[in-house]
Amino acid sequence: xxxxxxxxxxxxxxxxxxxxxxxxxxxxxxxxxxxxxxxxxxxxxxxxxxxxxxxxxxxxxxxxxxxxxxxxxxxxxxxxxxxxxxxxxxxxxxxxxxxxxxxxxxxxxxxxxxxxxxxxxxxxxxxxxxxxxxxxxxxxxxxxxxxxxxxxxxxxxxxxxxxxxxxxxxxxxxxxxxxxxxxxxxxxxxxxxxxxxxxxxxxxxxxxxxxxxxxxxxxxxxxxxxxxxxxxxxxxxxxxxxxxxxxxxxxxxxxxxxxxxxxxxxxxxxxxxxxxxxxxxxxxxxxxxxxxxxxxxxxxxxxxxxxxxxxxxxxxxxxxxxxxxxxxxxxxxxxxxxxxxxxxxxxxxxxxxxxxxxxxxxxxxxxxxxxxxxxxxxxxxxxxxxxxxxxxxxxxxxxxxxxxxxxxxxxxxxxxxxxxxxxxxxxx
Amino acid sequence: xxxxxxxxxxxxxxxxxxxxxxxxxxxxxxxxxxxxxxxxxxxxxxxxxxxxxxxxxxxxxxxxxxxxxxxxxxxxxxxxxxxxxxxxxxxxxxxxxxxxxxxxxxxxxxxxxxxxxxxxxxxxxxxxxxxxxxxxxxxxxxxxxxxxxxxxxxxxxxxxxxxxxxxxxxxxxxxxxxxxxxxxxxxxxxxxxxxxxxxxxxxxxxxxxxxxxxxxxxxxxxxxxxxxxxxxxxxxxxxxxxxxxxxxxxxxxxxxxxxxxxxxxxxxxxxxxxxxxxxxxxxxxxxxxxxxxxxxxxxxx
Numbered sequence: 001x002x003x004x005x006x007x008x009x010x011x012x013x014x015x016x017x018x019x020x021x022x023x024x025x026x027x028x029x030x031x032x033x034x035x036x037x038x039x040x041x042x043x044x045x046x047x048x049x050x051x052x053x054x055x056x057x058x059x060x061x062x063x064x065x066x067x068x069x070x071x072x073x074x075x076x077x078x079x080x081x082x083x084x085x086x087x088x089x090x091x092x093x094x095x096x097x098x099x100x101x102x103x104x105x106x107x108x109x110x111x112x113x114x115x116x117x118x119x120x121x122x123x124x125x126x127x128x129x130x131x132x133x134x135x136x137x138x139x140x141x142x143x144x145x146x147x148x149x150x151x152x153x154x155x156x157x158x159x160x161x162x163x164x165x166x167x168x169x170x171x172x173x174x175x176x177x178x179x180x181x182x183x184x185x186x187x188x189x190x191x192x193x194x195x196x197x198x199x200x201x202x203x204x205x206x207x208x209x210x211x212x213x214x215x216x217x218x219x220x221x222x223x224x225x226x227x228x229x230x231x232x233x234x235x236x237x238x239x240x241x242x243x244x245x246x247x248x249x250x251x252x253x254x255x256x257x258x259x260x261x262x263x264x265x266x267x268x269x270x271x272x273x274x275x276x277x278x279x280x281x282x283x284x285x286x287x288x289x290x291x292x293x294x295x296x297x298x299x300x301x302x303x304x305x306x307x308x309x310x311x312x313x314x315x316x317x318x319x320x321x322x323x324x325x326x327x328x329x330x331x332x333x334x335x336x337x338x339x340x341x342x343x344x345x346x347x348x349x350x351x352x353x354x355x356x357x358x359x360x361x362x363x364x365x366x367x368x369x370x371x372x373x374x375x376x377x378x379x380x381x382x383x384x385x386x387x388x389x390x391x392x393x394x395x396x397x398x399x400x401x402x403x404x405x406x407x408x409x410x411x412x413x414x415x416x417x418x419x420x421x422x423x424x425x426x427x428x
Numbered sequence: 429x430x431x432x433x434x435x436x437x438x439x440x441x442x443x444x445x446x447x448x449x450x451x452x453x454x455x456x457x458x459x460x461x462x463x464x465x466x467x468x469x470x471x472x473x474x475x476x477x478x479x480x481x482x483x484x485x486x487x488x489x490x491x492x493x494x495x496x497x498x499x500x501x502x503x504x505x506x507x508x509x510x511x512x513x514x515x516x517x518x519x520x521x522x523x524x525x526x527x528x529x530x531x532x533x534x535x536x537x538x539x540x541x542x543x544x545x546x547x548x549x550x551x552x553x554x555x556x557x558x559x560x561x562x563x564x565x566x567x568x569x570x571x572x573x574x575x576x577x578x579x580x581x582x583x584x585x586x587x588x589x590x591x592x593x594x595x596x597x598x599x600x601x602x603x604x605x606x607x608x609x610x611x612x613x614x615x616x617x618x619x620x621x622x623x624x625x626x627x628x629x630x631x632x633x634x635x636x637x638x639x640x641x642x643x644x645x646x647x648x649x650x651x652x653x654x655x656x657x658x659x660x661x662x663x664x665x666x667x668x669x670x671x672x673x674x675x676x677x678x679x680x681x682x683x684x685x686x687x688x689x690x691x692x693x694x695x696x697x698x699x700x701x702x703x704x705x706x707x708x709x710x711x712x713x714x715x716x717x718x719x720x721x722x723x724x725x726x727x728x729x
Contacts, residue, residue, distance in 0.1 A: 078472075079471040079692065086472075103472045109472070188581075197587075198675060199673065199674075199677055200672075200675060201689065202673075256581075257563070257564030257582050258565075259564070259584045259676065260584050260585075260587040262673065267566075268563070389694060391693045392693055399674070399675060402676045403679070404677075407589065408589055408676065408677045408679060
């Protein structure tokens with residue numbers, strides 16, 4: 001019996017210890033420390049956030065009473081944060097993709113920021129920030145737009161020059177003809193336009209498809225009246241968009257091998273641009289940095305085709321939200337303000353969502369494509385609020401475009417399937 | 429507490445922890461999954477926010493034309509094809525590894541170790557490696573094919589409808605074959621040598637010995653292998669999702685990937701739970717057969 005009692009005591013001790021590990025990390029009273037302990041969770045890969053870690057370390061050295069631990073949980077898993085917050089735990093400050101804020105804009109998950117903003121205002125007003133339409137719902141601000149990005153055309157000037165082209169394409173038609181010219185003039189050694197053509201749910205062709213549709217005046221879904229969502233593109237226009245992208249493979253502008261590529265950061269695109277076997281693609285800033293480093297200055301950026309037309313490209317980025325369960329909301333807000341300040345972006349290699357902060361930063365010449373395009377980019381707010389999630393739209397569109405590339409469906413059949421999927425999904 | 433009471437309570441006390449674990453980890457999630465199938469709930473809501481929708485999730489599931497395609501893919505390609513291939517190739521490998529020739533050359537140990545290698549790799553790593561091997565740009569398979577002049581340019585194995593299912597099947601068979609080989613080898617080792625000697629005395633050739641001695645002796649083992657691999661494979665999500673994501677288009681969509689898409693991409697946990705219940709019902713049939721076969725084997729003196 002004595003042995004059993006000892007075992008039970010040991011088990012209880014272990015349980016208590018484990019419970020302690022899983023407790024609220026935002027507990028300011030634990031560990032004998034008199035100051036606040038905050039947990040900031042972000043999801044970008046560890047190799048992209050060294051500058052951010054430096055900024056956090058700087059905060060910790062300057063604010064001994066408010067210490068912050070940066071957690072990296074990559075890739076993005078917003079459902080994990082929602083589960084934790086719903087059960088009363090989770091990090092104090094959470095990095096959020098713009099499109100995810102609407103899912104967690106709930107008083108049980110995120111703390112509305114309006115009162116904190118009023119009591120301790122930011123240096124530059126929140127109205128100046130980009131993408132506020134992605135963080136404001138029901139007249140409340142649920143997160144602070146933090147970083148901004150978009151996809152710019154990344155190209156190799158030497159490959160264009162060898163094909164006799166003066167400069168990067170400025171329209172989608174030019175892109176197709178230029179890419180075909182590059183592929184054919186190099187006998188297939190240099191692919192004209194490398195893009196991720198796989199039908200994966202998270203496939204990156206989604207961005208190019210939307211850019212093409214938006215540049216041609218369409219939208220996948222539109223809110224015809226408050227709460228009444230409808231497909232925003234005709235079957236003929238959708239089929240035409242599918243034909244355009246399928247035509248890139250048929251003409252040889254894009255090699256068939258890219259049918260299996262799902263991500264813009266796939267090695268075949270990144271290494272292709274670096275080595276010169278790929279002439280053009282589209283990338284966000286952080287991936288461009290990687291390619292630029294590998295290519296030794298042989299790549300540069302330009303706005304996407306029609307990218308200087310307002311609303312023809314997407315404005316992506318990250319926001320910062322405060323967990324509704326935090327025991328230190330004021331301290332968390334001060335840290336959020338710090339992350340959004342110019343000081344952070346001096347070491348953190350991202351574009352701030354504040355245009356005034358962006359202007360103050362020294363952006364390299366090769367990245368001017370992003371800088372030129374960003375003011376014209378618009379967020380995916382145009383799709384937020386519909387009964388279909390952006391991820392569902394992305395999966396449906398990627399699958400059907402991919403079905404045409406692989407010969408399973410005609411462009412008309414795929415366009416009809418997309419519209420059927422939209423109509424069914426929008427009914428809720 | 430008297431000794432009698434303590435003695436009577438002892439079985440309950442000893443089984444209580446196991447029952448608690450089973451209840452918390454198996455019974456509760458299973459029951460909750462059934463409840464969820466009749467509700468509408470997103471992963472961002474707490475269970476208290478769920479809305480009862482009756483059989484709506486099931487009717488939507490059976491109206492969706494994708495369900496039929498996914499079911500056919502799950503049964504025909506993911507399960508039947510891979511199980512049959514694993515059994516046939518596994519039998520061949522098991523016989524090879526048992527052969528006297530390998531023993532004579534001292535290669536039996538090395539060969540057995542090599543056969544186990546795929547099983548040691550985590551499925552995610554195995555799929556990532558195969559994706560790289562089959563890559564149309566830089567994959568070794570295509571480099572060899574182009575180098576030998578068999579094709580002009582790389583074949584997009586995982587994006588062409590002609591090759592994608594066979595590629596997925598190859599990955600699954602490669603990764604899961606060792607389990608079949610090990611179990612068959614154990615079965616082969618349990619066959620009494622006298623039976624082969626008797627067959628030899630009756631002038632039976634190798635093929636006849638295999639057919640009239642090996643196969644009948646292995647039949648119970650083969651039955652268990654089929655049932656276990658069917659149950660393991662029918663529910664499998666990892667291979668298809670990581671290899672093709674259900675594409676190109678929806679060509680390789682299976683029930684498990686459809687479940688994931690419904691629950692975690694469309695954020696409809698109820699619909700995902702409904703698909704899960706349909707899959708469970710199908711698997712329950714195989715589980716019952718498996719349990720019956722196992723019990724029969726245990727009861728056989």
